[in-house]
Amino acid sequence: MSNEENTMLGITIAGIKMKTPVMTASGTFGFGLEYKDFVDLNKIGAVVVKGTTLLPRHGNQGRRIAETPAGMLNSIGLENPGVNEFLSGILPHLNAYDVPIIVNISGNTVEEYGELAALLNASGVDGLELNISCPNVKEGGIAFGTNCDSASAVVRQVKKNTDLPVIVKLSPNVTDIVAMAQSVEDAGADAISLINTLLGMSIDIHKWRPVLGNVVGGLSGPAVKPIAVRMVWQVAQSVKVPVIGMGGIVTAEDAVEFMLAGATAVAVGTANFINPCAAQTVAEGIESYIRQRGLSHVRELVGKVNI
């Protein structure tokens, strides 16, 4: 990427400098390295790694994904090798690339979030994303993301334990997304990302059983895009911190829609499964779009929807 291009797409979110505003959504891009044959990791805005927990997790039993119209359900259940293995076994490989690494973390208790944050307050990590909204783990998980007070408690605890920028990822499974966003902002969030998946279910009508081993799972993909755009638009108007938009982004046009709604950056999730180069093609498409519109920088799109 030439310098000039850098200038058109380069952004800074909560102090994290990114070459493009296109990140990868946690859980859909492994630890980044899995995609290196398809994407130049040096050209991605930021790699947000798979949700990481204090101890290793095996995740949920049984079938973990189901296709739905223009979407998919997943119930991975936060399978991951645990924070220590991440730090010693994975992070060094990732740090061979010139790309910001954001670690998505999940805890069962407020204290666990704090512990994770402390452990990850390490060189080579550029930011934390708090997953307070995973619908796939029974012991809490989603509860933090649907209650303003517990969400704030998590954020405060994390902020106490880290110097890194803290992004809080919101659940869409709430009545009032704006109240959630304002609570975590008040508690010290440096940025807000949304949306995580919507809680859904599929039933196998031949077997009379849930399709997923975990019964319910999280809905993602193009199907959810209108809900995500609406929430990003509502939140972006109501908070001062930058918003990272995601939910169904597959094309550059989708990304532009989120940015017009108020997102400073975006993330591609399910799209990585459709097009393993998505993070790069979306960024390239945004740049063409900007050029065609005669703009000079991607920030000129942010929040520019005319109501």
Add this chain to the structure above:
Amino acid sequence: MSNEENTMLGITIAGIKMKTPVMTASGTFGFGLEYKDFVDLNKIGAVVVKGTTLLPRHGNQGRRIAETPAGMLNSIGLENPGVNEFLSGILPHLNAYDVPIIVNISGNTVEEYGELAALLNASGVDGLELNISCPNVKEGGIAFGTNCDSASAVVRQVKKNTDLPVIVKLSPNVTDIVAMAQSVEDAGADAISLINTLLGMSIDIHKWRPVLGNVVGGLSGPAVKPIAVRMVWQVAQSVKVPVIGMGGIVTAEDAVEFMLAGATAVAVGTANFINPCAAQTVAEGIESYIRQRGLSHVRELVGKVNI
């Protein structure tokens, strides 16, 4: 339809006898008569008419629908000729058919709901469906559907003013659908229908404007089906009154999925736009399914998902 067939699909919900468990979702089937060239109205479970208000409404300005991946947004804004015109100009024509008529009503205040219920406590009307969840009107609408107390107040007021069965239609735009369902059941609901549309938004990236004149609109269609199935499953386990399931049903297989999740009856909405005969083809398909499984009645499906 032969008698035997009647017996396989016939159900009673809150005292309303239906020949099939397939109703039409409010707002997607006009007042029924619009579809008479395509569907034999005598063979539909029940016609749920377009949302009706005390006074005529012109609805929202500007573009009212947008297509989204496997779904659509609408912001009709409850355009309707008002309850008086419905009673005098439309209902008599509908009553020429042998099909239960359920009137979907919306008010701006608790009192308006009561007044509507009193006016519709008329012969030729078989039930009321309370739309406490329309995301498309500014003056309240959705507020009733996202707060347990105001929802209960609406239900109690309506029950005071009518002898008809009262179905309460829930909004999916809530953190806790079960709490909403239990509140309206406690307040006297005779049945619960769900889901109404999810609040969404689309932005035109050429014009930098919302696609819909009303900025936001309600998402419906196959895209939302996994969310609807999950909510029906959660609610059916938590209330004693029958549940009417809807949200993305296009085929008989979709309908069976909702019934296994716990719906006693279902409604087809957006599907009517794809296939104007949907209400009939879905019912026929359910019957074939039942026969193939060697069952004798559709009720043998209800809530039978094996967890």
Add this chain to the structure above:
Amino acid sequence: MPKMVVEARIVRNTEIGVNVKELVLYAPEIAAQAVPGQFLHVRVSDSYHPLLRRPLSISDADRQAGTISTIYRVVGQGTACLAALTSEDSVNCMGPLGNGFALQSQRPLLVGGGMGLAPLLFLAGALCPHPIEILMGGRTREEMFWADMFHGKCDAIHITTDDGTLGSCGVTLDVLPEVLKNGAFDLIYTCGPRIMMEGVAKVAKKHNIPCQVSLEDYMACGIGGCLSCTCAGKNGTRKKVCSDGPVFWAQEVMA
């Protein structure tokens, strides 16, 4: 006139202009009923993406052959799906929908712009053998394959293009006054961009000539059931473009 939904075999789906195709369907029941101004509501794909049908005006109906035609421009995903179909495919098709043009004119003037010329083609055929004049507008010469299609059906064809590459340079409204001066028309039929139709209706009113317009709007059901497409009629009435129209008397829906 009962409406119906049929699985219609594609007879042909051929390019007739740049990004413009003519689709001919075998649908004898619809062909037997269709009148000019009515439209089809076509399921362009079996998948849920795109989800909704696409409304397309009927540009011809051949009762003998049992076929109906429509002429469409490929503008987005739906019309692109349609363009990919071949004579081995069939499409699910509702029709004939809406109300057609009033056919009592003895001395009609047709004013059409862009794809609005499609229903006027069917209309011109139906108004024969009365002498017909048509005023048609397009962006550039390339779009004016229409002229060939109206030859033989019309006594006079007036053409405008935005860039002057065919006929007069300008838009139909520039030429309309002169056309009206030279002919004693008893009805003006217009279909095309909203702004053009509004202009035509205004001029028609000034000249005291009855005028029919054919409106477009985003449609879900196509049959009056969803209220996606309503517009304001006179005296505070509401009109559904799909089932009260798409053809209206200008004064019903325009100031």
Add this chain to the structure above:
Amino acid sequence: MPKMVVEARIVRNTEIGVNVKELVLYAPEIAAQAVPGQFLHVRVSDSYHPLLRRPLSISDADRQAGTISTIYRVVGQGTACLAALTSEDSVNCMGPLGNGFALQSQRPLLVGGGMGLAPLLFLAGALCPHPIEILMGGRTREEMFWADMFHGKCDAIHITTDDGTLGSCGVTLDVLPEVLKNGAFDLIYTCGPRIMMEGVAKVAKKHNIPCQVSLEDYMACGIGGCLSCTCAGKNGTRKKVCSDGPVFWAQEVMA
């Protein structure tokens, strides 16, 4: 071995059995790399419905011609989309994915059931000129077009069908002990229904013959990034079927 994603032209997509088709793609970069046991991850439609790719084993790779093949059964929406494509189309295709079979065997036995025979076909070609025996099972004679495909590649072909319409009546596991008695195999490769592979692995263990199994699971990414497809490995390890497999030594993933 770098993985890649290519837009592959369809050379042919022909029916070779009841509801079974062979798809041949021109993808020289993938053909140059592919080894038996690897798979393709195919985007069956440009629309979002179906949304995800479909994993299909590579059944052949012709480096000279630059083509790769896959044999698939039409079971649902995705494979139906694929079946509708013709040599005028292309498909977006990731490959070659996963790890292939160990090729060191001098005296291999292949045991396959149903569509699990597809990767074994490629394997049989690669193991030549060693003497190969294959034991294949299917429901009924109709499904056993496979036998023709393995002719010339194998020295002995043992067949079972559930209904006895071809070969022995029963399942592969019924015949396996006898086959093992008559040959001194140094490696058993198996691909097919889970229950069959588990049975084969057990028998192999009893006979002290190394065994490779090729697992299947529902896959989103196909490259180890989503954890849709993980299973339990020995000693509490986790294995991703897509990137640690799909081929495993039996004792890695089975009791």
